[in-house]
Amino acid sequence: MFYPLKFDHKYIEKIWGGNKLQNYRNDLPEVEGQIGESWDVSAQEAGMSIVQNGKLSGKSLKELTSMYPQxxxxxxxxxxxxxxLLKILDAQAQLSIQVHPDDDYAAKYSGEAGKTEAWYVIDADEDSYLVIGTEDCTESEFKKAVQNDEINQYVKKIKVKKGDVFFIKAGLLHAIGAGIMLAEIQQSSDTTYRVYDYGRGRELHLSKAMDVIDFKLSSEKRKGLKVCGDDFDYSYFCLNDKFALDIINVKTVYQDQGDQERFYILTVVEGSGKLFYDDQELELAEIDSVLIPAYSEEFRVEGNLKLMKSYIPDLDKNRQQILSVVE
Structure with missing residues (x-):
């Protein structure tokens, strides 16, 4: 009964949204503003995923999780x-400089999970950059700079290109720059504290942001650990207690099945192909996502494409698996 699931796309207008999604999809709605986000695997009420394929078509992800949790x-x-929560973000303009809380703070003030996330850069204009972390400032210097419109001197900017991966832990100041489209895997949370918004008139949350910013945190582009194979290469990029992010570079075919211990999400971050299961097939276009339920049957992916695999890991098991590769 359980099989790879594709969902309808839930598009969200944003003041900073762009037009890169039009190069990948033909189902974008006509809106007055710009589409900034596509929520592609989500159980959030603001963007609930509805199954698109197979016998479970029309069911929401929330319904499925309630009916068949294991x-x-x-x-x-x-x-x-x-x-x-799996999103595709398309930024034509700079996002606000912001921070997300950890689980404890979010539970106290917003009643939901904290928000740790990771990014895979799908497309980036020349000279595009991310803001990741602070540099050379104390908490009081930073707060004064925000109030005086001088924040740029205290934020770290990192130029990016297609294929870069970054890990953004809760408490790390960050922002996506203009001209960037990326895939984001995150905890299922919609809590963001804006620190600085370039005078766009939206609400700021400086007090809460200052509570949760960790000025010791920083992040660089992830190097990954690649295991080469004949049919596909497998790379480990992020491993933490909230999720793991791996990249599978499919050269010809990749075969797998559900892991009864845990679900995972496959997102096409480059190229295209087809996914075959039972007597069915799914087209996998670039930036498509598929949820593999824990009890999913066997499947195979054919084509020339890169898949971002997102899941909640067994940390000890994953570390042993990685160590077995390098020993």
């Missing part, structure tokens, strides 16, 4: 709701 989430995932 079969969808997995035997080792203890969560009442689907715990991850």
């Amino acid at each position: 079969q969808i989430l997995g035997e080792e995932i203890e969560a009442e709701e689907f715990p991850l």
Whole structure:
């Protein structure tokens, strides 16, 4: 009964949204503003995923998780709701400089999970950059700079290109720059504290932001650990207690099945192909995502494409698996 699931796309207008998504999809709605986000695997009410294919078509991800928690989430995932959120972001303008809280702070003030996330850069204009972290400032110097419109001297800017991966831990100041489209995997949370918004008139949350910014945190482009194979290469990029992010570079074919302990999400970050299961097939266009339920049957992916694999790991098991590669 359980098989790879594709969902309808839930598009969100944003003041900073762009037009890169039009190069990949033909289902964008006509809106007055710009589309900034596509929520592609989500159990958030603001962008609930609805199954597009197969016998479960029309069911929401929230319904499925409630009806079949073990079969969808997995035997080792203890969560009442689907715990991850997969988005595609398209930024024509700079996002606000912002920060997300950890689980404890978010539970106290917003009643939901904290927000740790990771990014895979799908496309980036020349000289595009991310803001990641602060540099050479104290908490008081930083707060004064925000109030005096002088924040740029205290934020770290990193130029990016297609294929770069970054890990953004809760508490790390960050912003996506103009001209960047990326895939984002994150905890299922919509809590953001804006620190600085370039005078666009939206609400700021400086007090809460200052509570949660960790001025010791920083992040660089992830180097990854690649394991080369004949049919596909497998690279490990992020591993933490919230999620893992791996990249599978499919050269000809990649075969797998559901891991009964945990679900995972496959997102096409480059190229295209087809996914075959039972007597069915799914087209996999660039930036498509597929949820692999824990009890999913065997499947194979054919084509020349890169897949971002997102899941909640067993940290000890994953570390042993990685160590077995390098020993």
